[in-house]
Amino acid sequence: MSATKGWRCRIVVQGSPEDEEMIGSPASEGQTVFYTRNFPIVDALGNVTDSEEEVVVKKNGVALATTDYTLEGAVGRITLASPASEGDVLTCSYSYRHTLAYGRSGEVTLEGGLEPLHVLDQRTPKEILEGAVVIRGTLERYFVSRDFIGKLGSLKDEQADFFIYLYPQGEEPGKPYFRVSGVKFSAHSLSIPDPDEVVTEKLEWMGTSIEPGVVS
Structure with missing residues (x-):
């Protein structure tokens, strides 16, 4: 020894936080970029991922389609395809390592x-x-x-x-x-x-x- x-x-x-409110929420009028509170985001194997299938993003409690946003997993950035409205609450479920x-x-x-x-x-x-x-x-x-x-x-x-x-x-x-x-x-x-x-x-x-x- x-x-x-x-x-x-x-x-x-x-x-693996669930329905965690993102940085930038509640939204300002026209806002599209939000961040998870932890990063990098990983897949089931623990690899950093940009796949929208690996996260669940909700706006005011309603899940968005994976085509409604893009993910940059290395920094935990979520970019909405359509701008949010004033006061919208954005949450995300994801895995982090x-x-x-x-x-x-x-x-x-x-x-x-x-x-x-x-x-x-x-x-x-x-x-x-x-x-x-x-x-x-x-x-x-x-x-x-x-x-x-x-x-x-x-x-x-x-x-x-x-x-x-x-x-x-x-x-x-x-x-x-x-x-x-x-x-x-x-x-x-x-x-x-x-x-x-x-x-x-x-x-x-x-x-x-x-x-x-x-x-x-």
Whole structure:
């Protein structure tokens, strides 16, 4: 066995938001361009796609035909064939997968919530009781695009669930990984430094479970 150096580590975030209100919605009169809050958009195999068949776009709750818009999956851009009207609400259902670009660090914390039970005349615990489990962490990177803040959604409705995959030794077959499920993002911060330093941003998240695995 040997120690692991961080440069091999990969962090992958993926999810499938449903009926998520897009950036640019509600629309202005004549508006045609809207953006998903996360990108790139991927197909069932995890490949970046421009196929309109891979997304469902709705206007005021009614699904549009795939001929009514075009998709640029790499940046999550939806362009309507016919302009929207003032106040139209545009939503999109899609799948997203992103290997963290320019990542600086990531942290996963698992708190078991154990509580020691003490009795009189005994210094050591009589029993250790299980409490509430908390799974949380942070992701930090150099700022490169708007998709980090998009993880918080529109802050109007229930947030979408994501998965975080951590590959401490890279993604080669036989290497270990961890999958955090039910992830929702609770906070985003953008650090504006002195001119000689690099702009960074950080996400805080919570999850419902964590499981180890081996890359096949």
